[in-house]
Amino acid sequence: MTRPALTDLPLARASVARAAELRDGPRVLTDALADRRTRVLAVRDGGLLLDGDGAVRWLDPAGARALLAAGAAVGEAGAATDVRSAGAPGDVPTGDAEPHDVWLLLGAEDDGARVLAVRLPDEHPLPVRGEPADVLVHLPDGPVTRGGWHSLRAVGAGLDAHDAGLATAAVALDAWHDRHPRCPRCGAPTRVAQAGWSRVCEADGSEHYPRTDPAVIMAVVDDDDRLLLGHAAAWPAGRWSTLAGFVEAGESAEQAVRREVAEETGVEVGDVEYAGSQPWPFPGSLMLGFRARATSTRVQVDGVEMAEARWFTREGLVAAVASGEVLLPGGASIARALVEQWFGRPIAD
Secondary structure, three states, rough: OOOOOOOOOOOHHHEEOOHHHHOOOOOOOHHHHHHOEEEEEEEEEOOOEOOOOEEEEEHHHHHHHHHHHHOOOOOOOOOOOOOOOOOHHOOOOOOOOOOOOOOEEEEEEOOOOEEEEEEEEOOOOOOOOOOHHHHHHOOOOOOOOOOOEEEEEHHHHHHOHHHHHHHHHHHHHHHHHHHOOOOOOOOOOOEHHHHOEEEEEOOOOOOOOOOOOOEEEEEEEEEOOOOEEEEEOOOOOEOOOOOEEEEEOOOOHHHHHHHHHHHOOOOOEEEEEEEEEEEEOOOOOEEEEEEEOOOOOOOOOOOOOOOEEEEHHHHHHHHHHHOOOOEEOOOOOOHHHHHHHHHHHOOOO
């Protein structure tokens, strides 16, 4: 079962230093916003603004501030904005009155230029009550065009390492701030600190940091080298993927692999081998990829989370994809990488 580790996973690529040592500086955001070399990406609703070439639309501070003031009212075919061109030199205030709750310090380029994200108002605000706050995670991705707003899930695989790493961090932080406006200890409001990397309770002074939930995702194969895929009840018709689930309290990742596969499909798993990991900020998971060997093959889905599961040969999967019966997971996901590693090469949708 041993195979090479998964490398260059789409959302695990990064080439810009996070510059954590700068986050506590009292003027780090004020100074960055006064520097025309600073590069800013816009983020909202788990997505980002792309230019006409399908890359991140980088703004200078004045351009980012103008976009914020306009409430993200931009056209779907927004043209690329040069990071030096938006606004005149006098447009950027240099005082300490700058509201910093919408700005995130993502890192610093090799030449010292700061990289920020600006958090735009969400098009789909989180529900206040009556349904899980993560219901928005399952909104369908729109068609991918060359410009405008797009989900990171839909476009992450097409970004270069520079933009992918920064966009993933921005989406993760934006989702965390949206979901954690109050102190988990006393319920009081919290304020943003450390240039967007923590929140501090205004009542008891406790510090809180971005939450990351470990989840396992696994390519389960049997002795005939067939792959087990499932169709979750919440997914659109035809969508199939590898099995996955969250690691429970007091549980190792390997134990979670065996438990999730058994709970969802009734299949027992023996050997478990780590394959690789990548962040999945929808809203805040770290996907731990595994390859697992089944010791039984009878499938009996739970009927709650998993509506259907079945074994695929390589020939059977190709035929199912070609006919439209099976829609594979998106290119940004670790699930797609696990499937294609088992298959031996990329699979055409």
